[in-house]
Amino acid sequence: MAKSKVTRMDNVGIVVESLDNAIAFFEELGLTLEGRATIEGExxxxVTGLGNQNVEIAMMVTPDGHSRLEISKFNSPAVIADHRTAPVNALGYLRVMFxxxxxxxxxxxLKKHKAELVGDVVNYQDLYRLCYIRGPEGILIGLAEQLTSKRSTL
Structure with a gap:
């Protein structure tokens, strides 16, 4: 068996217009702000292929310390595409599940942060309760509550 080249998944990135609103939303979800900084320069x-850039980032960490979410607000260059309202079957990045x-x-x-349920809360084989929500700026988030101690791979 070949040795894995990946040692861990470091983080998932999401680009937003309001860093403060996104931080507040993810803090309500239970993540902690690990750090905030401006990254700029040639x-x-x-790294990104965007040339000289200026981006504000906030790194959020899950309570177990194993997963991170990098939230970015690009000051320059300007954002050129918007996929926030893409449906669940759109190509490319779609959602993060917590x-x-x-x-x-x-x-x-999360309703205090204007989160909206996309469909319904459903029971999956009495193992999980699942739903998708749209958070600030239409960010699609999946939520899963484990109902039993038996773990299933979805």
């Missing part, structure tokens, strides 16, 4: 643009302890309580808290 060196950063060499495990939560109490789905109903989580949804109630």
């Amino acid at each position: 060196w950063a643009g060499r 495990a939560v302890e109490d789905l109903d309580e989580t949804l109630a808290g």
